[in-house]
Amino acid sequence: MSTSVLVINCGSSSIKYALVSDRRENRIYGLAENLGTAEARIKGITVGGEPLELSIPHADHEKALETLLARLANYKPQAIGHRVVHGGTLTKAELLTPEIIERIVAATPLAPLHNPAHLVGIDATMRLFPELPQVAVFDTAFHQTMPEHAYRYALPKFFYTEHYVRRYGFHGTSHAYVSDRASELAGQFRQGGWLSAHLGNGSSTCAIWNGESIDTSMGLTPLEGIVMGTRSGDVDPSIHSFIANNLGWDIDKIDKMLNKESGLLGLSDNLSNDMRTLIEASENGNEDARLAIEVFSYRLAKSLAGLSCGLPKIDGLIFTGGIGENSAYIREKTMIYLPHFGFKLDKDQNNTLQRGTEGRIDVGQGPQIWVIPTDEEGRIAKETEQVVQQAKKLDVVIG
Ligand code: ADP
Numbered sequence: 001m002s003t004s005v006l007v008i009n010c011g012s013s014s015i016k017y018a019l020v021s022d023r024r025e026n027r028i029y030g031l032a033e034n035l036g037t038a039e040a041r042i043k044g045i046t047v048g049g050e051p052l053e054l055s056i057p058h059a060d061h062e063k064a065l066e067t068l069l070a071r072l073a074n075y076k077p078q079a080i081g082h083r084v085v086h087g088g089t090l091t092k093a094e095l096l097t098p099e100i101i102e103r104i105v106a107a108t109p110l111a112p113l114h115n116p117a118h119l120v121g122i123d124a125t126m127r128l129f130p131e132l133p134q135v136a137v138f139d140t141a142f143h144q145t146m147p148e149h150a151y152r153y154a155l156p157k158f159f160y161t162e163h164y165v166r167r168y169g170f171h172g173t174s175h176a177y178v179s180d181r182a183s184e185l186a187g188q189f190r191q192g193g194w195l196s197a198h199l200g201n202g203s204s205t206c207a208i209w210n211g212e213s214i215d216t217s218m219g220l221t222p223l224e225g226i227v228m229g230t231r232s233g234d235v236d237p238s239i240h241s242f243i244a245n246n247l248g249w250d251i252d253k254i255d256k257m258l259n260k261e262s263g264l265l266g267l268s269d270n271l272s273n274d275m276r277t278l279i280e281a282s283e284n285g286n287e288d289a290r291l292a293i294e295v296f297s298y299r300l301a302k303s304l305a306g307l308s309c310g311l312p313k314i315d316g317l318i319f320t321g322g323i324g325e326n327s328a329y330i331r332e333k334t335m336i337y338l339p340h341f342g343f344k345l346d347k348d349q350n351n352t353l354q355r356g357t358e359g360r361i362d363v364g365q366g367p368q369i370w371v372i373p374t375d376e377e378g379r380i381a382k383e384t385e386q387v388v389q390q391a392k393k394l395d396v397v398i399g
Helices: 061-075 098-106 115-128 141-145 157-163 173-183 239-247 251-260 263-267 275-283 287-310 321-328 328-336 347-352 374-391
Strands: 004-010 015-021 028-033 043-047 051-055 078-086 135-139 192-200 202-209 210-218 314-319 369-370
Touching: 004 061, 004 115, 004 374, 015 061, 015 141, 015 374, 028 061, 043 061, 043 098, 051 061, 061 115, 078 115, 078 374, 098 115, 115 135, 135 141, 135 192, 135 374, 141 173, 141 210, 173 202, 173 210, 173 314, 173 369, 173 374, 192 251, 192 287, 202 287, 210 287, 275 287, 275 328, 287 328, 314 321, 328 347, 328 369
Parallel strands: 004 078, 078 135, 192 314, 314 369
Antiparallel strands: 004 015, 015 028, 028 043, 043 051, 192 202, 202 210
């Protein structure tokens, strides 16, 4: 029998949704945006594959979800899976119970922009669909297998013991999906050592051993790590005092600069946070764009080389995310900066892979190199189904 899960990702004024059925071609997806304003609308793809655009003036999250579910009519889901950015120390997807909701609330100081929006969505779906089992799938959960030497910061101990300051990591759903998929295609499902590079607007790297995350580039927040669209990634932590003392900026202004005005956007002198625009500008001789691409690729390679310390051996490397899946140019640049591990890129094969195509791009010697289009919604749906099945077996009261 075909089952379907409604996957929801709630932001402060938007809801990304996807109805994932085990028949993948039937996926319905879209975005409700500008919620709470006169411009609120739903844009997406219908069950027939047609574009959908629906104005829902002043609709809030609950109204938007109600409209969505009414439109799905005959395709009513069997469960709802919520993407939740921060699960604190929760190690796996969980059925939404009052206790788990409390844990999401408790993790709010660690994800002040994301978790409150997820909670609005959870509250709305709980009220609208009390009969449906609902599951939270956390971006942080996959990284809870990191050993302590990978997740602790070299700070006074009480920050960790009393304030939970540690490295958590994000993009866990994507790293889990692509590493499972690549190792499966390689004929060694969840075996061996893999490096994964998720390169989108937010970007992170991960080292995976026998199917478990053992280190990752993001930390307490998604700001740590490699260069991103508008996030700086790693900088000297003294930058806050340097800027405060010399420019008189306060913490909020510095935080905003590091999260929203840095990365590719900052390096390119505000030209763009979009890699396509930068590649084009660089080809036309723009020096800032050229440097932004160079810093991005070098810092990515450096991060992957650093993460390799956690792996007893390297079986393969995976590129994913909008940049990783589409840009043969960035993949090639990154591999040039990774000369020491025996990777051998097949340039022709590399150039053929983009727009949602998965495949192997090494010459067949040394560690493998894969391009795997990520499928976070599919993974969330799968984990949701597994949690619901498990709960049924244990006879937990759901709905
Ligand atoms: P998000 O993190 O918002 O989900 P995506 O994974 O969609 O983002 O990735 C967006 C990034 O992918 C942008 O920087 C975009 O320029 C880049 N991208 C998409 N297609 C290409 C391409 N053909 N070449 C280079 N970069 C690309």
